[in-house]
Amino acid sequence: MTGLNQASHWGVVSNPTPEVRTLSLPEVTPVEYRRNLVKLAACELRIPTLLEFEEKPPAAFQHALRKEYPHYEQGQALTGVGPGGVEGETRHILRSRHRNYAIVFRASAISLEVSKYEGFNEFFRRLRQVVDAARNVIDSDFFTRIGLRYVNGLPTGPDPRGWVTSDLVRPLEVGVLGTVNRYWQEVRGSAPIGDYSFRHGYRGDKETESAEYLLDIDMFIEDIEVDRCLELVDQLHTQSFAFFHWCLGRKALEYLGTGTPKATIAPQKK
Template sequence: MTRSQLQAPFGDEPCEDVPLSVAPLVRVLTQLRFDPLAVLDSPNAASLFAAEIGKDYPYLEKGAEFNMLITPGQVSPQMGQNAVWRFRSPDRKTVVSLSNGSLALETSVYGGRTEFCSALSSVSAALKKVAYVPAYTRIGYRYTNRVVDQNALANLPSLIRPEILGISGVQLDGRADLQHSLAQASFKIDASRGLLAQWGEMPPGGTFDPSLSSFEQRSWVLDLDSFYQSSEVSSDPEEVRGHAEMLSESAYRFFRWAVTDEFLSHFGGKL
């Protein structure tokens, strides 16, 4: 192993961040789940919440909640019944979503875990001003990477660890073309923490998640959802920040194990 690539996805060895100037990261999403609250079962809830965050997220859209049902071996999209309010930043690249049961922060312009976890803490504090949230039941931190660089796709065996590359690393010698391959692994880290990983090749116009736009050319994806789940997760904004930072570090460690130093260098990392 080189000094940068980790030996285990859930080890204790030091894992310093390696910023990537052209990272293939297309989305970062955090979500806080909670039991439905009476005060949020009202059209006025969006107005009250908007008054708290409107300066940073001035644009409003209303829609239906979109859920992903995760069962062993598959992820199935399901349209929820709850209304969801989406508040967008001035550049429309960061979104805060509120429903009666969840609060989420999503961005396509990720500035790092410190900045993002601080923003999550701020919107959770705003929610507490609107509604008393006794506790959260789940905190999730999700990274979605999508490699679309054709040069990188042609050299995946040098960029991705063999255990993750799987069938994408098999030489087919022109006898067939791999059209689609998606693997999934679920890990239990301790009594409350876990990680769901998905990776593989997508065909042109394909996507593994309906909430993520498709890409017109072939791509390779690595999606990591690190989560903390319990019946009583503190709703204190600073504790939310602490949990989010821990989950981010766990997902990043898996990412660093899955990719090689050549991957880091290819996408602008300085080793």
């Protein structure tokens, strides 16, 4: 048995750990464009589960935000199917006066969502309010996960050429797939900060003039101290913007118009 090491003799092969490569995109300074294509912007702050919040949100949290979020409603979010049937989780929703912003409070997470996006500076201002209000009621000094998600809709119609980078739509450009009714892909990986989930394509019928090509970018990171939350959300936004910018073609950039640099974010108060 000479010439064989013991590991090989017993059939054990030592494989090196594969290198984990992170998202690598050109650096871009985030800007606020004259137009935006945002259909949904959301930041979710997951917390260690507190079952008492299943019944109602903490009064101190609701009171702190009541001036800007006077409307309250309650709903159920489906979480799966268990032995007893469909399982759900209570959602306490605080909506802004004009109902375009919503704070969703669950036993395991708090999220800020907006359907009529006014820019990152306004979104971040409101997120700071949420974090400040949550700090004293979640009974934790860390978030189990923070995620920043943007869903943009590009008004491409049935032809994405010029709107979306060819790296994403080459099969559609060359026509190898024929007439496509649905084109939807998902990619997950590591980023320089945290991880990402990227979904893109046409969710509905592509062959219509009103068809939109969706770019759904979710950046997230786990186990974050509350005091570092806003700093990291700002960094996740910079990553997300670079990803979004990489996805765009010439027509999309022309449609968005001139951009002005994002304002500097003030440090988080402790």
